Amino acid sequence: MSRQAAIRLEDDTYTRLQELAAKTGRTATFYMREAIETHLDDIEDVYLAEQTLKQVKSGKQRTFSLSEVEQELGLEG
Numbered sequence: 001m002s003r004q005a006a007i008r009l010e011d012d013t014y015t016r017l018q019e020l021a022a023k024t025g026r027t028a029t030f031y032m033r034e035a036i037e038t039h040l041d042d043i044e045d046v047y048l049a050e051q052t053l054k055q056v057k058s059g060k061q062r063t064f065s066l067s068e069v070e071q072e073l074g075l076e077g
Helices: 011-024 028-057 066-072
Strands: none
Touching: 011 028
16 A cells, blocks of 8 residues: 655755656656655664664663673673
């Protein structure tokens, strides 16, 4: 199933997108979908990293050194 979404683009971005679509014979929708699908994982990862960093800075989550992890896993030495 697919859903429809509307977005607003800056004029120059819209123009570039239309030009690319015309040059390649693909639709602007194809390129918008491609860009979102390609970069969504990265955007989600950045968000998660930022949230984790906030947790660490506030003391709600702690970090572990490499030696602590190796010791816990019995890999030291």
